[in-house]
Amino acid sequence: MPELPEVETTMRGVKPHIIEQKITDVIVRHPRLRWPVPPDLKQHLVGQVLHKLSRRNKYLLFHFANGTLILHLGMSGRLRVLAENAPANKHDHVDICFGKHKYLRFTDPRRFGALLWTSEDPALHPLLADIGPEPLTNAFNGDYLWECARGRKVPVKSFIMDGKIVAGVGNIYATEALFQVRIRPSQPAGKVSRVHYQALAEAIKKVLRQAIEKGGTTLKDYTQSDGKPGYFRIELQAYGHDGEPCPRCKTTLKTMRIGQRSSVYCPHCQR
DNA sequence: AGAGGTACCTGGCAGC
DNA sequence: TGCTGCCAGGTACCTC
Numbered sequence: 345m346p347e348l349p350e351v352e353t354t355m356r357g358v359k360p361h362i363i364e365q366k367i368t369d370v371i372v373r374h375p376r377l378r379w380p381v382p383p384d385l386k387q388h389l390v391g392q393v394l395h396k397l398s399r400r401n402k403y404l405l406f407h408f409a410n411g412t413l414i415l416h417l418g419m420s421g422r423l424r425v426l427a428e429n430a431p432a433n434k435h436d437h438v439d440i441c442f443g444k445h446k447y448l449r450f451t452d453p454r455r456f457g458a459l460l461w462t463s464e465d466p467a468l469h470p471l472l473a474d475i476g477p478e479p480l481t482n483a484f485n486g487d488y489l490w491e492c493a494r495g496r497k498v499p500v501k502s503f504i505m506d507g508k509i510v511a512g513v514g515n516i517y518a519t520e521a522l523f524q525v526r527i528r529p530s531q532p533a534g535k536v537s538r539v540h541y542q543a544l545a546e547a548i549k550k551v552l553r554q555a556i557e558k559g560g561t562t563l564k565d566y567t568q569s570d571g572k573p574g575y576f577r578i579e580l581q582a583y584g585h586d587g588e589p590c591p592r593c594k595t596t597l598k599t600m601r602i603g604q605r606s607s608v609y610c611p612h613c614q615r
Numbered sequence: 616a617g618a619g620g621t622a623c624c625t626g627g628c629a630g631c
Numbered sequence: 632t633g634c635t636g637c638c639a640g641g642t643a644c645c646t647c
Contacts (some may be wrong), residue, residue, distance in 0.1 A: 347640060377624070378642085402641075419640055420625080435625085454624045455642060471643085499620065507642075514640060604620075606638085 346417045348512030348556035349478070351402045354423050357395045358448065360424040365442040366393045374437040377459040378418060381438065388461050389413065389440065389567035400467070401475045401511035411463035414471065418456030424449050476510045479548050485511055486542025493533040493541070500536050502550065502603045513548060515605050516583045517555065521547040522607075523582035528614040529607040532602060554579070582608045 346522040382388075388411060396407035404423075406413035417423070426447040432439070438450040450459070463467050471514065477483035492498075492509050503509060505518050513521075522529050525543040526593060527536060536544070558579070581591050586608050587601045595612035 350640075376624095416641080417626090418642090422639095452624095453626065454639090454641095456623065496617080502618090505641095516640065601617095605641095 347514035347517055348399075348402055348423065349552055351399055351417060351512070352556050353559050354417070355397060355399050355404055358423055358425055358613075360392055360457075361446060362442050362448055364393060364395070365446065367391065367440060368443055369439075369441040371439040371441070372437070373432060373439075373456070374409060374435075375454050375564065376417070379460065381459045382461045383519060384415075385459065386463055388463075390556065392449065394442075399479075400472055401507055403472065405466050407466075411461060412466040412491075413467060414460040414462060415450070415459070416458045416471065418452055418454060421450065421452035421457035422434065422453040424451070432468075475507050478511050479513060479552055484545060484549075486545040488535075489545055490538040490541040491506065494534040494538060498533050499602045500527060500544075501528045501605075501607055503533035504544070505603070506606075508549075512552075515607075516580065517548065517551050517581045518607045519608055520551050520580055523609065524551070525612065526610075526613045526615065529602050529609055546587075582610070584608070 367389045370389050372381050372385065372433050375381040376382070389408070392408040394406055394408060397406075398405045398407065400471075402416060404417075406414045406415065415423075423547045429444075429447055432449075433451070436449055436451050436454045437455070440450075441447040442448065445564075450457070460471075466472060477488070489509070490503070493503060496503060498506075498604055500521060501518050504513050504521070505515065513609060519529070521544060525538055525540060527544060551575075580597050584599060585597050588597055589595070590597055590610040590613060592608065593612050597608055598611050599606050599608050601607070
């Protein structure tokens with residue numbers, strides 16, 4: 345998916361078009377996403393004005409007077425604002441219409457995405473209640489990571505990809521941050537030093553900030569909300585470079601599987 | 616409680 | 632050309 349930078353980029357791209365706009369229709373073509381789209385979603389939304397759009401973890405939150413739409417892009421999800429009601433393609437599952445010339449279209453080939461409704465405080469929703477700090481806040485730092493890691497035996501890569509520890513760090517940026525600070529992804533989380541965690545936290549912040557600035561990473565399915573590709577891929581040094589020479593030491597980069605995810609690393613630099 | 620594996624789903628690609 | 636198997640940005644949920 346879209347990792348955090350892609351979700352953030354999507355939010356920023358879509359927001360100016362739909363904020364303070366009134367929903368006039370909701371078209372659900374394929375309700376079977378990760379969880380079924382609530383059958384009464386349309387009743388909740390039509391006539392409501394979008395007051396606020398925010399992001400928590402990789403969830404987008406559309407705030408209305410009567411509740412909140414929680415949207416996740418899953419692995420392959422995408423949101424675009426269309427000015428015309430272009431014919432829907434196979435994977436265009438949901439349209440949220442803001443008048444006749446503004447369609448927020450949710451597209452998701454793999455259907456791991458989700459649209460949910462809550463009339464409670466969304467921060468208390470089961471999907472969001474146990475999420476760790478946002479990585480770009482001061483609450484997330486090396487000391488925090490080190491504290492959380494006491495006694496943990498999971499590989500450090502799985503640890504930083506655990507949303508309960510820190511929100512929004514996915515496979516690409518976890519791989520990249522660990523490469524930058526020369527920590528082997530398989531290293532047990534509890535064995536990584538405080539100093540290394542301080543470097544790691546900074547690397548995570550840096551790589552996420554850069555990716556957001558560049559408009560997200562271009563991967564197979566990802567484009568920004570205006571259809572332009574993200575431009576970050578060219579700057580990734582480890583992810584996607586298995587078999588190529590390490591940019592630091594020229595040792596051939598290798599891949600290992602950690603938690604069923606592929607992890608590229610340098611066998612020489614990353615200890 | 617923590618660790619590890621499975622499941623959800625489609626499409627693209629390598630290899631035969 | 633066509634089949635098979637594997638891989639892909641996520642993460643809730645299950646078992647041990």
